[in-house]
Amino acid sequence: MEGVTSEIPVPHPTPTHSAADDVLGILCGTIVVSVGLFLLRAGGVVTGGTAGLTLLLDYTTPIPFGVLFLAINLPFFLLAIRSKGWGFVLRSALAIALVSVFASFHALPGIGALGEITLNPFYAAVIGSVTASVGIIILFRHGASMGGFNIVGLILQDKFGWRAGYVMMVGDAAVVLASFAIADLPLVAASATGVVIMNLIIAFNHRPGRYVAVTARRSSVRT
Template sequence: MEPEHSEQDRDGSEPSTVTLPHTPAEDVLGVLTGTFLASLGLYLLNTSQAVTGGTAGLSLLLSYAVAPPFAVLFVAVNLPFFALAVWKKGWLFTGKTVVAVLLVSGFSSVHQHVMPLDHLDPVYAVITGNLLAGVGLLILFRHGASLGGFNILALILQERAGLRAGYVQMGLDVAVVVAALAVVPVTNVALSAAGAVVLNIVLAFNHRPERYRA
C-alpha cells in the first residue's frame, strides 16, 4: 500500500509536517532521564577535577575554589538566569528548567554517596562525562527544558537569531574553561577544553529544530 500524500506532495512541493507534542508523562520521564545522565557526567568530571562549559562548568570550577559543594553552587549560579527564562521562554519552560536544575543537584549528591570514586582516569572521565552530559542536555532540550544559565541563552539565540545552540554554547564554554587556569592544573584545563568540544558537538549535530519537531 502506498502512503497517502497531500495535494502539496503531488505538486512536488514540500509535504506538510504535523507535529505531535510529548505527553506530560513523556516529559516527566524525559526530564528524569536527562537530568540523571547529565548529573552522572558532571559527577565524573568532578571526580577528575575537570570542568566543562556553561553554568555546570562554572559551578564545578567554583567548587574547587570555595567550600560549598557543587550541588549547592549549581542552584545558586543558575538563580539569575531563571528570570531571563521567564521573560524569554515562558513559565512552562522555566518551571521545567528549575526542576531539572534541582534534580541534577540532587542526583549529584546521590552519585557521590552510592558510587564513591577515589580515582578515575582523567581522559576517560572527561570523554565519558561530557558525552553523558551532552546526551542528557539533548534529552532535556527535546522535552522543553534545559539546565539553566548558558543553555537558556543558547536556546534563545537559536530561536531569535538562527544560531545553533551548540555553537553558541561552545563560545561561552571557552570562557569558562580558560578561567579554570586560575584554579586547576594546565593538563586538566586542556582535557576540559577537549571535553567541552565533545559535549557541544553532541548538541550541534543532534539538536536541530528543522529535523526534530516533537
C-alpha cells in the same frame, strides 16, 4: 501516461508530548546529566556553562555543589521568563534541582551509589562530556534545560537560527580559560577537549527544524 505514478506528500501530525512524557523525559535526562557531571568531577575536569562554573567553585569552596548550582542559575532564569515562558523556566528549575540531588547522591558511599572515585582527566572529559550532552539533548526535547548558557543558546537559536551548541561553546570556553586559576595545563587541555566534544554533539543533534513537538500545554517547542 500509463505506468507513471506520482507520490503525493502526506502531512504527518505534529508529535506531542504529554505531561507523562515530559516527566519521564526530564527524569531520564537529569539522571544522565548527573552521571556525566559525576564523571567529570571524578577526573577533576572543568566543563562549560554554569555546571562547569559550579564545579570550578566546588573545587575551591566548602559550599555544597547543589547549593552553588542553584544560586548561579538564578540570574539566567530571569532572562528566560520573558523569552521562553514560565513553563520552560519551571521545567528547567526542576531539572537543575534533580541534577543537584542526583549528583550529590552519586558521591555518597554505600547504598549502591558510586562513591568517591578518581579517573584519568582525559577519560573523564570524553566519557563525562558525551554522557552529559546526551542528557542535555533529552532535556531540550522536553522543553527544559540546565539553565545558564543553555538558556542563552536556546534563545539565540530561536531568534537568529544560530545553533545552540556553538553559542554555548563560546561561554564554555570562557569557563575553561578561568580554570587556569586552579589547574595545570594538562587538566585545562582535558577540560577543553570535553567542552568541544559536548557542544559539537549538541550542535549536530539539536538545531532549528530538527525536532518539533508540542507539550501537554500545547505550547510549541522547537528543539
